[in-house]
Amino acid sequence: MKNINDTGLLQDEPLIFEQGGKGRKGYSLPQWDIEEVEVNRLLPSHLLRKELEGFPQLSEVDVVRHFTRLSQWNYGVDSGFYPLGSCTMKYNPKINEEVARMKGFAHIHPYQPESLVQSILKLMYELGGFLAEITGMDQVTLQPAAGAHGELTGMMVIRAALQARSEKRKKVLVPDTAHGTNCSTSTVASYQVVEIKSNERGVIPLRKVEELMDEEVAGIMVTNPNTLGFFEEHLAEIAEMVHRKGGFVYCDGANLNALMGIVKLGDLGVDMVHLNLHKTFSTPHGGGGPGSGPLAIKKELAPFLPAPVIEKAGEAYRLNYDRPLSIGRMKAFYGNFGVILKAYAYILSMGAEGLKRASEMAVLNANYLMTGLKGSYYLPYDRPCMHECVFTDRYQEKHHVSTLDIAKRLIDYGFHPPTIYFPLVVKGALMMEPTETEGKEGLDRFIETMNFIAKEAEENPDLLRQAPRRVKVRRLDEVLAARKPKLKWTSEK
Numbered sequence: 001m002k003n004i005n006d007t008g009l010l011q012d013e014p015l016i017f018e019q020g021g022k023g024r025k026g027y028s029l030p031q032w033d034i035e036e037v038e039v040n041r042l043l044p045s046h047l048l049r050k051e052l053e054g055f056p057q058l059s060e061v062d063v064v065r066h067f068t069r070l071s072q073w074n075y076g077v078d079s080g081f082y083p084l085g086s087c088t089m090k091y092n093p094k095i096n097e098e099v100a101r102m103k104g105f106a107h108i109h110p111y112q113p114e115s116l117v118q119s120i121l122k123l124m125y126e127l128g129g130f131l132a133e134i135t136g137m138d139q140v141t142l143q144p145a146a147g148a149h150g151e152l153t154g155m156m157v158i159r160a161a162l163q164a165r166s167e168k169r170k171k172v173l174v175p176d177t178a179h180g181t182n183c184s185t186s187t188v189a190s191y192q193v194v195e196i197k198s199n200e201r202g203v204i205p206l207r208k209v210e211e212l213m214d215e216e217v218a219g220i221m222v223t224n225p226n227t228l229g230f231f232e233e234h235l236a237e238i239a240e241m242v243h244r245k246g247g248f249v250y251c252d253g254a255n256l257n258a259l260m261g262i263v264k265l266g267d268l269g270v271d272m273v274h275l276n277l278h279k280t281f282s283t284p285h286g287g288g289g290p291g292s293g294p295l296a297i298k299k300e301l302a303p304f305l306p307a308p309v310i311e312k313a314g315e316a317y318r319l320n321y322d323r324p325l326s327i328g329r330m331k332a333f334y335g336n337f338g339v340i341l342k343a344y345a346y347i348l349s350m351g352a353e354g355l356k357r358a359s360e361m362a363v364l365n366a367n368y369l370m371t372g373l374k375g376s377y378y379l380p381y382d383r384p385c386m387h388e389c390v391f392t393d394r395y396q397e398k399h400h401v402s403t404l405d406i407a408k409r410l411i412d413y414g415f416h417p418p419t420i421y422f423p424l425v426v427k428g429a430l431m432m433e434p435t436e437t438e439g440k441e442g443l444d445r446f447i448e449t450m451n452f453i454a455k456e457a458e459e460n461p462d463l464l465r466q467a468p469r470r471v472k473v474r475r476l477d478e479v480l481a482a483r484k485p486k487l488k489w490t491s492e493k
């Protein structure tokens with residue numbers, strides 16, 4: 001049976017190293033009519049690569065089929081619903097990809113003189129302006145390459161601003177509903193994290209901030225909406241409280257998809273906020289980038305922004321490197337320009353009304369999903385949500401079915417699972433974010449499937465514990481995969 005594929009069109013695909021045969025080639029060239037010269041007569045032997053043992057030798061069609069089949073194993077936002085919470089896996093309009101690939105953009109070089117890239121500088125300057133408008137801030141740096149990178153930039157700006165006041169503060173307040181990167185960035189920026197416990201409504205209790213805020217605290221990092229999918233309703237009062245004691249308010253705006261055109265975070269007293277262009281503004285993500293996490297700030301903090309900053313003088317744009325108080329450079333050149341470009345195209349094509357509508361639809365879809373699943377799954381915070389909702393496996397526990405089983409069973413029905421076991425404040429969390437780009441039929445299909453799985457958990461829990469069954473690879477040993485990842489191909493099995 002070795003050569004018989006008994007999985008139908010679910011193609012099995014060996015490694016490319018296990019395919020082909022000696023002497024097989026993917027090219028054919030005409031006979032040459034010049035004299036053959038041994039390569040080691042032309043190059044010193046230490047520069048010559050030795051024969052690569054086991055290097056695959058394949059024909060063109062072998063290579064094309066191998067990679068085409070592999071590409072079909074992928075699941076992405078272009079193939080179906082992708083409800084991964086906190087990630088905003090929405091469909092990205094292809095027009096923005098087209099724009100990013102236009103030659104005039106794709107072929108520019110970062111060392112081109114300012115005079116030859118005026119339109120590029122103008123575009124970045126204007127995008128900064130759009131993002132400042134959307135967030136209610138004054139100035140933006142486009143340098144950070146990811147959300148966490150934007151956070152680090154922000155924490156370094158806070159440190160520099162405190163230093164300019166000759167102050168050294170040691171602590172940063174971070175609620176338990178913050179994204180995990182908030183704690184990491186505070187730590188990397190050498191602050192000590194002080195946790196704030198959220199209340200029964202899933203938000204920061206004002207009283208706790210009052211208790212913890214003192215002259216030792218550099219500031220607070222608030223994820224808004226937070227990882228439970230709730231708006232931090234006391235943010236304005238929290239900001240006032242933190243400012244009164246000389247601290248700064250950092251807002252993690254990675255999930256701005258819920259707020260565009262509805263709330264300006266700057267109006268609530270936030271001093272700085274980062275956005276994830278690769279979530280909200282039309283860059284597909286997952287798999288490691290490239291991303292972009294611009295940081296928007298209030299003007300009092302502008303002197304500390306990374307250099308260079310783009311300035312407009314009359315009709316001309318220039319890069320200003322003369323920034324004595326700047327925290328320095330956070331990224332080579334000007335940031336991930338392709339991502340910046342897509343965000344610019346997206347914002348212009350959507351318009352202010354379109355962005356607002358996207359956020360409204362994202363929130364509506366999440367609440368529709370939440371309402372459809374209530375009853376089948378336990379809802380730890382039973383109140384309207386923003387762009388995502390969080391359920392748990394509490395009702396399924398008595399059948400010995402866990403969140404992991406439910407997630408794996410979804411794969412059997414052709415859905416990508418939601419985020420699981422996050423946020424950490426909720427035991428056995430199933431965190432779902434439908435985004436605005438899902439239609440009602442798609443949401444109904446997902447709701448129906450989830451409710452069906454809840455019934456399966458009661459009637460036939462083994463089906464869930466054995467899931468996924470209708471896939472090439474069944475349940476993987478995730479601990480082994482994390483502890484001993486196999487990162488290199490070897491001929492030994």
Ligand SMILES: *Cc1c(COP(=O)(O)O)cnc(C)c1O
Nearest residue numbers: 086146147148179181223252254
């Ligand atoms: C995704 C996310 C981040 C981290 O963004 P990266 O680009 O992965 O570094 C930070 N905060 C929140 C709330 C997020 O959802």
